[in-house]
Every structure is written in C-alpha cells, then in structure tokens.
C-alpha cells in the first residue's frame with residue numbers, strides 16, 4: 474500500500490491529482506482484505522483497471538484506489554477463456570483469434586483490462602463484452618462471489634457496477650467463444666484494427682468521450698456538425714479526425730478536460746437540443 478500517489482500516470486488522459494492510498498493486490502484474497510480494511514476505516518474506494526476510461530479530478534482522490542493490473546493469469550479450456558481482471562483485454566482477444574476462437578475479434582484493438590471491459594461492457598459496432606461473457610468472479614467485502622452476466626445488468630457502456638448498485642471488484646471473467654478457423658478470426662481482427670487506425674486519432678485520450686444517442690446520428694456526427702472539432706481548453710482539445718475524441722497535450726489538467734467536455738455538451742445541446750451522456754467515468 475502506498476500513500477499520496479500521483480494518479481495521472483495511471484490514466485490514458487494523464488490527468489488526476491494524488492490518491493490518499495493506492496494498493497495493487499495480486500490476488501482476490503488481497504482485494505477482499507483491502508475492501509474490508511477500507512470499510513473499517515470508513516474510506517471510499519475506487520477500482521482502477523488500465524485507466525483508459527477514467528478522469529481523476531485535479532485535487533485527487535481522498536480514499537483507496539485499488540489498481541487491479543496485478544491480478545493476472547489466463548486459462549483456456551475448449552471454447553472458454555478464463556482471464557484474471559488485470560489482463561489486457563486485447564491480449565486475450567488475440568489469444569482467442571490465434572486459436573481460431575471467434576467472438577472477441579472486435580476487442581483486439583481496445584485498450585484496457587478484462588475487469589474494465591466487464592464493468593464498462595466495452596464494445597464496438599461489431600460486438601460487446603456481454604455477447605461472450607459467461608460468468609465473473611468478484612470480490613465483495615463479505616468474500617468472493619460468482620455472478621452470471623444477467624446479475625451485472627450490462628447495457629450500452631454501463632453495468633450495475635458502474636452505476637454503483639453492485640459494489641464489487643471483478644477479479645476474473647469467463648468468456649464463451651465459438652469455434653472457427655484461425656485464418657478467419659485473425660484476418661477479421663486485423664481488418665477491424667486497420668479500420669480503427671484509419672478512423673481514430675493516436676495520442677493521450679480516453680477513447681470516445683460521449684455515448685451515442687439511442688437513435689439518430691452518432692455522438693461523433695453531432696459533435697462534428699456542432700463545430701466541435703479543434704475546440705481547445707489549455708492542453709485539452711477535440712481531435713480534427715474524430716469529434717468524439719478529446720485529446721490531451723497537457724498533464725494533471727483534469728479541470729481543462731472537464732471544461733472542454735462541458736463546452737462540447739453545451740454546443741450539441743444548443744445546436745440540436747440533445748443531451749449527450751458522457752462515456753468517460755469521472756471519479757468523484
């Protein structure tokens with residue numbers, strides 16, 4: 474356990490002040506012990522994966538941040554992959570593709586951990602975590618639990634975990650895939666990655682900033698038509714390639730990123746009367 478640890482290096486946007494406590498447990502038992510400790514001490518806690526969809530505010534986090542990236546291990550059994558929460562999602566997606574197991578090709582280009590993908594129900598137009606998730610193991614203050622996907626209430630980039638209704642730490646996930654041919658699955662993964670490279674900017678970001686509305690144009694189209702490309706607040710700016718990507722040239726400048734996100738939302742509201750919902754999680 475470390476104290477007063479700078480969080481900006483742990484997020485892809487490079488923002489955030491310091492955490493009062495940061496722990497990097499390497500087993501589910503240690504996660505459970507940490508949850509009990511935080512409860513006893515009356516500390517709030519935040520579960521961190523690879524930090525590719527998170528903004529920590531500039532004043533930091535006055536509680537316990539549990540960094541899950543040391544929860545590692547992957548097992549393959551027939552058409553199943555059982556992966557610990559800290560494993561990179563793309564690693565298991567590539568393992569599956571090379572083994573000719575289909576269902577996770579869309580994930581080969583997505584940053585983040587397995588635990589983050591479950592909590593966010595990460596996905597693309599080609600598929601999402603919920604399509605292939607068979608069960609999860611998790612830590613709660615009262616001990617280890619096993620849950621079916623239905624109990625997680627996975628929706629479009631949301632879950633009962635994200636909503637705060639299920640205060641657990643995902644420690645492992647089992648994915649059920651479909652038997653195919655390696656040349657097909659690898660070819661599909663490569664094609665999807667090439668498409669992403671064409672459409673997505675590179676550099677510090679947190680991926681898409683806002684969710685797509687349930688109908689009509691995508692968030693990216695709305696932001697583009699509202700003239701958001703190139704908007705800037707300090708080091709934070711909207712990509713010229715994709716209007717739903719907030720990029721960051723700065724560091725520890727969460728307030729600039731948050732101000733920019735608010736201005737983008739406002740422009741779309743003024744232009745189209747639509748309230749865009751953030752996809753990025755702001756840790757409070």
Ligand SMILES: Cc1cc2nc3c(=O)[nH]c(=O)nc-3n(C[C@H](O)[C@H](O)[C@H](O)COP(=O)(O)OP(=O)(O)OC[C@H]3O[C@@H](n4cnc5c(N)ncnc54)[C@H](O)[C@@H]3O)c2cc1C
Pocket residue numbers: 485519520521522523524525526527541558583584585586587588589590591592593594595596597630634635641642643644678679680681754
């Ligand atoms: C360049 C780029 C491209 C992206 N493209 C996509 C995309 O195409 N599709 C997509 O869906 N997302 C995309 N993202 C966003 C992000 O990669 C995903 O949301 C990813 O699943 C987040 O995983 P993470 O490990 O980084 O989670 P974090 O960002 O660390 O956390 C996200 C949320 O999940 C919770 N969480 C994390 N781990 C656990 C756990 N073990 N147990 C309980 N809760 C947990 C956190 O508390 C937080 O609320 C992109 C991001 C970037 C930077």
